[in-house]
Amino acid sequence: MSLLEVSDLRVSFPTADGLVQAVRGVSFNVEAGQTLGIVGESGSGKTVLTQTLLRLTPGGEITGKAVFNGTDLISMRDDQIRKIRGAEISVIFQDPLTSLHPLYKVGWQIAEMIRNHDRSVSKSAARERAVELLARVGIPQPRQRVDEYPHQFSGGMRQRAMIAMALSLSPKMIIADEPTTALDATVQAQILDLLLDLQRESDTALIMITHDLGVVADIADDVMVMYAGRAAERATKHDIFYEPHHPYTKGLLESIPNSSAAVGRLKPITGQPPSLINLPSGCKFHPRCAYVMDRCLTEEPPLAAVGDNGVHRSACFLPASAAGLTGEAEELRRQAVGSHRHGDAAEVAQAIADSVDTTEGSVI
Amino acid sequence: MSDDDALVRVDNLVKHFPIRSGGLLGRTVGQVQAVDGVSLTIGRGQTLGLVGETGCGKSTLARCIAGLIPVTAGSVTFEGHDITNLSRRAMQPYRREIQMIFQDPYGSLNPRRRVGSIIGEPFAVHNMLSGTARKTKVQELMERVGLNPEHFNRFPAEFSGGQRQRIGVARALALQPKLIICDEPVSALDVSIQAQVLNLLADLQDDFGLSYLFIAHDLEVVRHVSHAVTVMYLGRIAESGPKDPVYDAPRHPYTNALLSAVPSADPEAAASRQRIILTGDVPSPINPPSGCRFHPRCPKAQDLCSQQEPLLEVKAGDPPGHETACHFPVAQGETFARAGRASRTGTA
Amino acid sequence: MSIVTELEVQADTGPEQSIEGRSQWQLTWRRLLHDKVAVTSMIVIVLVAVLAIIAPAFASLTGHGVAQTFPNQGETSAGLPVSPGTHGFLLGTDSVGRDLLVRILYGARISLFVGVLTTLIATVAGVAIGLIAGYFGGWVDGVLARFIDAVLAFPYVVLALALAARFGPSLTLIIIVISFFSWAAVARIVRGQTLSLKEKEYVEAARSLGASPWRIMFFDILPNLLAPVLVLGTLLVPSAIVSRPRCRSSAWASRSRPRAGATSWPRRPTSTSRPGGTSSSRPSPC
Numbered sequence: 001m002s003l004l005e006v007s008d009l010r011v012s013f014p015t016a017d018g019l020v021q022a023v024r025g026v027s028f029n030v031e032a033g034q035t036l037g038i039v040g041e042s043g044s045g046k047t048v049l050t051q052t053l054l055r056l057t058p059g060g061e062i063t064g065k066a067v068f069n070g071t072d073l074i075s076m077r078d079d080q081i082r083k084i085r086g087a088e089i090s091v092i093f094q095d096p097l098t099s100l101h102p103l104y105k106v107g108w109q110i111a112e113m114i115r116n117h118d119r120s121v122s123k124s125a126a127r128e129r130a131v132e133l134l135a136r137v138g139i140p141q142p143r144q145r146v147d148e149y150p151h152q153f154s155g156g157m158r159q160r161a162m163i164a165m166a167l168s169l170s171p172k173m174i175i176a177d178e179p180t181t182a183l184d185a186t187v188q189a190q191i192l193d194l195l196l197d198l199q200r201e202s203d204t205a206l207i208m209i210t211h212d213l214g215v216v217a218d219i220a221d222d223v224m225v226m227y228a229g230r231a232a233e234r235a236t237k238h239d240i241f242y243e244p245h246h247p248y249t250k251g252l253l254e255s256i257p258n259s260s261a262a263v264g265r266l267k268p269i270t271g272q273p274p275s276l277i278n279l280p281s282g283c284k285f286h287p288r289c290a291y292v293m294d295r296c297l298t299e300e301p302p303l304a305a306v307g308d309n310g311v312h313r314s315a316c317f318l319p320a321s322a323a324g325l326t327g328e329a330e331e332l333r334r335q336a337v338g339s340h341r342h343g344d345a346a347e348v349a350q351a352i353a354d355s356v357d358t359t360e361g362s363v364i
Numbered sequence: 365m366s367d368d369d370a371l372v373r374v375d376n377l378v379k380h381f382p383i384r385s386g387g388l389l390g391r392t393v394g395q396v397q398a399v400d401g402v403s404l405t406i407g408r409g410q411t412l413g414l415v416g417e418t419g420c421g422k423s424t425l426a427r428c429i430a431g432l433i434p435v436t437a438g439s440v441t442f443e444g445h446d447i448t449n450l451s452r453r454a455m456q457p458y459r460r461e462i463q464m465i466f467q468d469p470y471g472s473l474n475p476r477r478r479v480g481s482i483i484g485e486p487f488a489v490h491n492m493l494s495g496t497a498r499k500t501k502v503q504e505l506m507e508r509v510g511l512n513p514e515h516f517n518r519f520p521a522e523f524s525g526g527q528r529q530r531i532g533v534a535r536a537l538a539l540q541p542k543l544i545i546c547d548e549p550v551s552a553l554d555v556s557i558q559a560q561v562l563n564l565l566a567d568l569q570d571d572f573g574l575s576y577l578f579i580a581h582d583l584e585v586v587r588h589v590s591h592a593v594t595v596m597y598l599g600r601i602a603e604s605g606p607k608d609p610v611y612d613a614p615r616h617p618y619t620n621a622l623l624s625a626v627p628s629a630d631p632e633a634a635a636s637r638q639r640i641i642l643t644g645d646v647p648s649p650i651n652p653p654s655g656c657r658f659h660p661r662c663p664k665a666q667d668l669c670s671q672q673e674p675l676l677e678v679k680a681g682d683p684p685g686h687e688t689a690c691h692f693p694v695a696q697g698e699t700f701a702r703a704g705r706a707s708r709t710g711t712a
Numbered sequence: 713m714s715i716v717t718e719l720e721v722q723a724d725t726g727p728e729q730s731i732e733g734r735s736q737w738q739l740t741w742r743r744l745l746h747d748k749v750a751v752t753s754m755i756v757i758v759l760v761a762v763l764a765i766i767a768p769a770f771a772s773l774t775g776h777g778v779a780q781t782f783p784n785q786g787e788t789s790a791g792l793p794v795s796p797g798t799h800g801f802l803l804g805t806d807s808v809g810r811d812l813l814v815r816i817l818y819g820a821r822i823s824l825f826v827g828v829l830t831t832l833i834a835t836v837a838g839v840a841i842g843l844i845a846g847y848f849g850g851w852v853d854g855v856l857a858r859f860i861d862a863v864l865a866f867p868y869v870v871l872a873l874a875l876a877a878r879f880g881p882s883l884t885l886i887i888i889v890i891s892f893f894s895w896a897a898v899a900r901i902v903r904g905q906t907l908s909l910k911e912k913e914y915v916e917a918a919r920s921l922g923a924s925p926w927r928i929m930f931f932d933i934l935p936n937l938l939a940p941v942l943v944l945g946t947l948l949v950p951s952a953i954v955s956r957p958r959c960r961s962s963a964w965a966s967r968s969r970p971r972a973g974a975t976s977w978p979r980r981p982t983s984t985s986r987p988g989g990t991s992s993s994r995p996s997p998c
Contacts, residue, residue: 185583186417187645211554211555257587258588268557269559
């Protein structure tokens, strides 16, 4: 049994303008000791998804299941989920400056976390543990640092302190929400290295949320690409980068310099992510898809198997064999599209093609 | 580069910010040495990429060139004219030639002004065009950058991040400048939108012969857009030169570390790359290390490095224009002792 | 929650644009209408303002002038005020037989007039000085900030008394005094806001275009100051209204409306004989 099994999770928020469907049926598994990279842009639902696992999204209407170590997180009571937070699953947030309380010493914050979950731990014991943890995450002079305030730490050290806090209760799973976005490149490398080391040491599962495919290429084992609240594609790292099936994944790779798919001029994906209140019909990606077919306008493709290793799945009507960056794959795609694009679909395709020619990928 | 080709020439620019001890008549107790002796040139129709991490001074340098902050020492020359520390009035004509695009699409546009007014601001400030003529020009600009000209009267809050950045570009283009300083223009945007804006900037350069000073921390992006690259560290230049020699054969240990630290969206390339992990964080520019500023973190540092500051010069075997400031530059194919963890040879 | 706000913003700018983009005014109005307390307050304030405006009409309707005494109908045989409802005096009369309701309405007129006018003056002056101090910084700010502090620290009631003693009490004097001591509060807040606003990137962008400081202050900073200034302004109006009687009752005669023209002060055996007397035995209903 997997450490975490999420089935058909849906989250929506009622607002004055309508129902915002942030997450629309996401399922995935995470095994112990493995790293799942969740990739998506703004509005893809990746942050809402993981925050929902720990029930950090008040006001949302949640359906579906998220079974962690045998019990369903979604149906837990408040006091039960509080025991899980920090102790079994902990979170590392994006901006350590705002995630750490500015008015309490760093050591105190870590110690508080420990004592909150186990009242029997004495203050001095908790403090010792905090010093140990700071040393473990590579902060020099931990005994001094434990009594300092967050503003006295640099960005990289603050993030290390956050990681120390996340580790303090030896959780089985860590959710890292864009932990390195706010950091410099060299510091980012240090932090990713640290996370990997720690993970290997204690066999902790890691869910890494990011918009940066480079980070994913570095540390993920499996990757899930999200678009408009659902998984567009799910595969091992190798397959995502070298055998992408979903046009969105392929488009992302082609729009990033020096990726596995990059050639000369960047090929941006036209248009913008859709409104989560007024989603397009059928496949939510169709207004931006160069391979749009008739079916795409009316039916939303299910997450279907691609390739033969059982792990690779893609939510697209293109044939399963049309995966990858090779010329053959492209030919297969064109064949599939050629016979199945009429009327409305052809109009959409024309609009996309036009916008690429005139103003390079901008659709208002 | 000869004077004829250079659009902008910066000579030994120094910018120090005094640290006051507070109070009405605060004494100066120290200096933040944000930029400490930087010289560079930007050619016509060329893009100079400026990379570096937090505290390296690239943003400060950009603002000195744009005339937004006064310079402590050194000079900035535009088309042969010295524009260092000019009064606002004297700088006015040059403002038409040098424009800026900012990083934060949410902060760089006044939320209380309509987009048409924001883009038309340059015309208003320089008393050019008015009424219908201005409106027409603004709408032309909006179309050129890929915005719907009918959204003339909308507020910035009604646009997405990528569109707001386009508004910033339109504003910068209005007076047909020769140089646009781009301060991290795509860092705050989604990946797929980044490519759109980068392509737009490239097209505009082709159409109008613009020069860019492109500041970013994402080395892959810089590689994609620049003709020449300058790497800064703690207020000084570590390495600079045409793009290909610097990226393919970096001589400075810092450049090597930086390049190896950038995550590449290509797992096989990432795995086969030599990984250099530096220890510690970037030191503060208030008390920079002696000699070569990089020496405390440098895997190749020796005694000389803490005593003597290395000169920025072309090292033996390098093409002209490729300059490095290092006493012990990295040789081709050299794997030097890493001051950190061992490299990972591919993940599962 | 921040997530929801982000999603809302995202939703508003989708490619279909079927959700209309809304201006700040529309959003604010909408929010106002959803808040029941706010709507009730709004109605009350509008009502008070309307009543104040129609006070003269009301006076002529009832036939009771604001300073007109009605020794016969307006007082009982013992010389005491009549109770509400008698002889057409809807709220009764005061001790000298004047219609209380009419006097209250006229009082509202003056109070609102003073309140609004002083707030306007104080706001304009305060914003101007606060903007200049905050934007220019340096010695300009040093001087202006200290000046603001001095004004804030000054005991204005003492000054009011002194001025009243010298120049005699008048409405103009009240307005000047109250304005002079209100602008400093506005200036201080505006200065603080300006200090932070001028670091915004769009201000930097304006400078990079070559905009003059005045242009930046007026077009870029001022519109973003509206929020705190409006709030402060709405707090100043009632405080000005309350300051007025404080000024008056301590030093000045409790005569009737200064603008209502000269009236003969009804003589009573127990009253002081000086028309401009300082006795406060007859507190005016203001």
